[in-house]
Amino acid sequence: MHIPDGFLSPQTYLPAYAVAAGAWTWAARGLRDRLDETTVPRLAMLTALAYGLGLVMVPVPGGTSGHMLGIALLALTFGVRLAFLAYSLVLLLQALLFGAGGITALPINALAMGLVGATAAAAAKGLLARINEMAAIAVAAWLSVVLPAAIVALVLGIQPAIAHQPDGTPLFFPFGIDITLPAVLIPHLIIGIGEAALTVVIWRYANSRGWCK
C-alpha cells in the first residue's frame, strides 16, 4: 500500500517527518540492549522477508499499491518498537533501490504500515491470544494490513483539498476521500486475508524452529 513519490504535498510530508522523527527516536531508544547475536539474525531474516513480500505489488486504482507487509510477523516476534524500526528500514531500501514508495512518502508509509500496523498486530494478539492463539495471529495480521490501508487512503484523499491551484486543479494527488477510501480499502480487506493466512503459516513454521519468543 505504498504511497509513491510525488503524490504528497510538502504540507503533508514535512510535518509527517517531524512526527516520524519523534517515533523513530522513541523506537531506537535502548536498541543496543535489545539486540544480541540471537535476535539480530532473526530480525535480519524477517526484515528481508518483509522487504521481499512488499515488492510483489499490484497497483490499486486509488493511487497506491496492494501487497503483503510482513509487519505482523515482525511485531509479534520483536515488539512494536523494533518492528517499526525494521519496517522503516524496509521502506527506505525499497524507495531508494527500487523506486517503490518514495522518500517524500516515507514518513506516512512508515507511520501507517510500520507503527500503526505493528501496534494493531501486537494489540490484537494481546487481546485475543487467550481465546485462541492462531485466530489471534490471523486477526492481528489482517488488522495490520487494513488499518494502515485506511490511513493511507485518508492521507491521499485529503491532498486535493490542501494543495491545489486557485482554479481547484490538484497539485499532487488528484482524488478525494470519496474515491480513495473505497479504492484502497476494499482490495486490502482481501489482501488482509492473504496476509493472515501467510502469517499463520510462517508463524507456525518459525515456532517449530524456535525463531519466535
Place this chain on the structure above:
Amino acid sequence: MSARGWLLAYLAAVVAATLIHEPLVLATALALALSAAGRDRWRLLRRTLVAILAFNITVSLGYVVVAVWRGDFSAGYLLLVNLRVLLLVFLGMWFAARIDVVAALGVSPTLTLVATLTLGQLRAFERIVSDFTLAFASRNPAPPRTLDRAHHAAAQGIALMDKTMAAATESAMAMKSRGAFDA
C-alpha cells in the same frame, strides 16, 4: 563531496521538486539531472520508468476518467504530476547508485549493523530464488500445474527462511567473535 553531503543535496532537491508547480521548470530540472548523471543516465532512467510506469498509468488513467466525467480535466496537471514523479524517482535512483545509502545515513551503529545484515539477506534471497526458478524450469519442460507451482512456492519459501537464517546466524556469530555485541 562526502556521502553526507550528497544526502543533504539529494534531500534539498527532493523538497525543491515538490515546491515547484511549473512543468517547464521540472522538465528542465530533469534534463539537468540526466545530463549530470553521466554514463549511467539511460540505465537509471530505464529503471525509473519501470518503477513508476504501473502506478503512474493507473493514476493518470483514473484521473482522465474521473476528470472528464466531472468536466474539469487538465492536461497541465497530468504533465506536472508525471514529470514530478519521474524527477523524484530518478533522483532517488541516482543517489542510491552513487552513494552507499547505509553509510550516508549512519544514524546509529546498531541500525547500520541491522541494515547491512538485511541487505546481505536480500542478496541471499535473490540468489536462492534464482536457483529455485532455474531448477523448477529445468524440471518442467511442459507448463507446470497450479498444484506443482504451489508445492514449488512452499518449498522455496521454507528454503529461503532456513538458508537466510543460517547465513544471518553465521554473520552474527562472526560479528560477536569480533566484539560487535559488546557493550
